[in-house]
Amino acid sequence: xxxxxxxxxxxxxxxxxxxxxxxxxxxxxxxxxxxxxxxxxxxxxxxxxxxxxxxxxxxxxxxxxxxxxxxxxxxxxxxxxxxxxxxxxxxxxxxxxxxxxxxxxxxxxxxxxxxxxxxxxxxxxxxxxxxxxxxxxxxxxxxxxxxxxxxxxxxxxxxxxxxxxxxxxxxxxxxxxxxxxxxxxxx
Ligand SMILES: C[S@@+](CC[C@H](N)C(=O)[O-])C[C@H]1O[C@@H](n2cnc3c(N)ncnc32)[C@H](O)[C@@H]1O
Numbered sequence: 577x578x579x580x581x582x583x584x585x586x587x588x589x590x591x592x593x594x595x596x597x598x599x600x601x602x603x604x605x606x607x608x609x610x611x612x613x614x615x616x617x618x619x620x621x622x623x624x625x626x627x628x629x630x631x632x633x634x635x636x637x638x639x640x641x642x643x644x645x646x647x648x649x650x651x652x653x654x655x656x657x658x659x660x661x662x663x664x665x666x667x668x669x670x671x672x673x674x675x676x677x678x679x680x681x682x683x684x685x686x687x688x689x690x691x692x693x694x695x696x697x698x699x700x701x702x703x704x705x706x707x708x709x710x711x712x713x714x715x716x717x718x719x720x721x722x723x724x725x726x727x728x729x730x731x732x733x734x735x736x737x738x739x740x741x742x743x744x745x746x747x748x749x750x751x752x753x754x755x756x757x758x759x760x761x762x763x
Pocket of ligand 1: 600602603606630681695
């Protein structure tokens with residue numbers, strides 16, 4: 577992208593979107609990593625997968641296409657949300673995927689069987705209390721590269737990148753891991 581085009585797309589982005597993206601900027605989870613995340617979480621057909629900050633929908637498309645899950649993605653950036661909707665249609669899984677354009681702090685996750693997260697540690701620190709309050713007892717939380725820094729995950733997997741020297745990390749938490757770590761959580 578030329579610097580002129582970069583400036584044009586930047587200047588079109590609403591300020592509130594930019595401020596959220598400082599907390600967790602867009603970076604997609606590669607398809608093979610998304611696949612391993614859902615495999616680790618033992619995703620089953622018909623289960624509800626929620627991706628908070630779904631970007632252009634990579635994790636949701638893998639969940640719908642290969643695991644036949646119902647999916648909800650929440651994305652603050654309307655441009656990325658639009659791409660996610662278009663991709664779901666192109667992949668033939670639009671009937672399984674709902675995209676909510678908005679702030680994931682405003683969306684209740686009580687019905688989710690699996691919550692997928694690829695967010696920076698600062699955002700995870702804020703989100704943790706919401707999850708502890710809302711998630712159901714058998715929910716699983718699966719994270720790419722960053723984990724809840726003060727809670728020990730039930731499982732961790734290292735996965736080689738297909739395109740760089742980076743090693744992806746996948747973390748799995750069960751609802752009980754989160755709930756038992758914080759007997760009382762701030763309101
Ligand atoms: C690292 S990307 C992950 C994208 C996708 N989950 C994936 O793994 O491919 C994080 C996404 O979270 C979105 N985001 C950040 N804060 C948000 C918020 N408060 N509500 C909704 N989306 C948010 C960003 O716009 C960005 O697209």
